[in-house]
Amino acid sequence: MNSVVSANNRVLSGMRPTGRLHLGHYHGVLKNWVEMQHEYDCFFFVADWHALTTHYEDPRIIEASVWDLVIDWLAAGVNPSTATMFFQSHVPEHAELHLLLSMMTPLGWLERVPSFKDQQEKLKERDLSTYGFLGYPLLQSADILIYRAGVVPVGEDQVAHVELTREIARRFNFLYGREPDFEEKAEAAVKKMGKKNAKLFRSLQNKYQEQGDKEALNVARELIVGQQNITIADRERLLGYVEGGGKVILPEPQSLLTKASKMPGLDGQKMSKSYNNTISLRDNLEEIDQKLRTMPTDPARVRRTDPGDPAKCPVWQLHEVYSSDKLQQQIIEGCQSAEIGCLDCKSHIIEAIHAELEPMRERVKIYEESPELVRNIINEGGEKARDEARRTLDEVTHVMGLDYK
Ligand code: TRP
Ligand code: SF4
Numbered sequence: 001m002n003s004v005v006s007a008n009n010r011v012l013s014g015m016r017p018t019g020r021l022h023l024g025h026y027h028g029v030l031k032n033w034v035e036m037q038h039e040y041d042c043f044f045f046v047a048d049w050h051a052l053t054t055h056y057e058d059p060r061i062i063e064a065s066v067w068d069l070v071i072d073w074l075a076a077g078v079n080p081s082t083a084t085m086f087f088q089s090h091v092p093e094h095a096e097l098h099l100l101l102s103m104m105t106p107l108g109w110l111e112r113v114p115s116f117k118d119q120q121e122k123l124k125e126r127d128l129s130t131y132g133f134l135g136y137p138l139l140q141s142a143d144i145l146i147y148r149a150g151v152v153p154v155g156e157d158q159v160a161h162v163e164l165t166r167e168i169a170r171r172f173n174f175l176y177g178r179e180p181d182f183e184e185k186a187e188a189a190v191k192k193m194g195k196k197n198a199k200l201f202r203s204l205q206n207k208y209q210e211q212g213d214k215e216a217l218n219v220a221r222e223l224i225v226g227q228q229n230i231t232i233a234d235r236e237r238l239l240g241y242v243e244g245g246g247k248v249i250l251p252e253p254q255s256l257l258t259k260a261s262k263m264p265g266l267d268g269q270k271m272s273k274s275y276n277n278t279i280s281l282r283d284n285l286e287e288i289d290q291k292l293r294t295m296p297t298d299p300a301r302v303r304r305t306d307p308g309d310p311a312k313c314p315v316w317q318l319h320e321v322y323s324s325d326k327l328q329q330q331i332i333e334g335c336q337s338a339e340i341g342c343l344d345c346k347s348h349i350i351e352a353i354h355a356e357l358e359p360m361r362e363r364v365k366i367y368e369e370s371p372e373l374v375r376n377i378i379n380e381g382g383e384k385a386r387d388e389a390r391r392t393l394d395e396v397t398h399v400m401g402l403d404y405k
Helices: 003-007 023-036 048-055 060-076 093-103 107-111 114-122 136-145 156-176 182-192 195-211 214-225 232-243 285-293 314-322 325-336 342-369 371-399
Strands: 010-015 041-046 084-087 151-154 254-257
Touching: 010 023, 010 136, 023 041, 023 060, 023 151, 041 060, 041 371, 048 060, 048 136, 060 084, 060 342, 060 371, 084 371, 093 136, 093 371, 107 156, 114 136, 114 156, 136 156, 151 156, 156 254, 156 371, 182 195, 182 232, 195 214, 195 232, 214 232, 285 342, 314 325, 314 342, 325 342, 342 371
Parallel strands: 010 041, 010 151, 041 084, 151 254
Antiparallel strands: none
16 A cells, blocks of 8 residues: 555545536446445545536536436445535635635646646637636645545546646645744654654654655654544644655645546447447436447448457457456357357347446436435535535645634
8 A cells, every 4th residue: 555545544536517427437437436435535526616617608517417426426336424425616615725726826837737738629619718727727636635635536637637736735835834843843743652653753754864765754654643642733743744844734645546447438439428439327228228239340240140350349348348257258259150149249238237237227216316315415525525624724724824813
């Protein structure tokens, strides 16, 4: 396990509400969330303000998507008694931290984030030369830092945003983490750990600072985080002190790269709304059936008796996701010898996807029938998130000297 993960068990991730979720989201993101919720303190949120940066001209899609998004999360198995789920706009502290961070963020840092130019070029039909869109990754930094999250599960395209967040945190800590009496306070905090631990702390600190021993740094962090009788402020001082820096007010998050999900779409390309090749989490048996039946196969199999090659067939890629080794073997042989027809071959996939989605569709029904339940989950999650966010913001305003009353 990596050091920052063990030092900070908080996970944060968000999704933009811009339409229906499909199997690509499920295999690429949601399944991962569902697994993480048992191991980490998870915060999952609907990034409605982020959606506004690209959809400010037609915000209705946001309103139409926010509840469906949460219902899909719940249906996929995100558990409200384990994970905290909420709407970004229910926690205005995100916006307040975003504003404060914007004061110390060099313009060049934002202009250089790859998604800034990429998206502007990709979404040509939208005018994205706005202040809000430039600030997109900084708002994301605020989302992460306001919960002092240690881990951010993201796809490849978001890694640069987490990297920016780390730079922002470093800059913030550098600017505002240096209390005038930092050394004395840190030394006092070392003593509070007790003789034995203090001695261990100093030897680890030396090993790291003098020999660059990363393992010593990890052990020191674990030691600090494991202390029961020091204050949060002291813990932050010690985390900074062990590295030779100031107090860590905003910890640097790690991105946790989701294993590149190879969820293929109906045409063999990656499943994506923009390729129009998706199976929605809410598709019923007829819809799944219809989509699979019309899926292209190896073009060499014109007649039922023509042998085929799974390597040239998008249906095969679905077998790689869904079928056992044994069945895969049978498919390869049956296809190459023309013993099986494409419809037989597809029927296994139809069944597998149906089996995967059916329980989700049933849970969707339960939640759709009781919108109050979903509203309560979101309201409770929002309150919990706000408490956490408020705590960070109080400290941020304190170290910036803005808490005059
Ligand atoms: N930008 C992310 C996306 O498009 C959504 C998001 C917003 C996010 N804030 C976040 C993801 C914070 C992780 C952490 O997918
Ligand atoms: Fe594709 Fe299966 Fe038909 Fe072979 S039998 S071409 S793998 S659908």
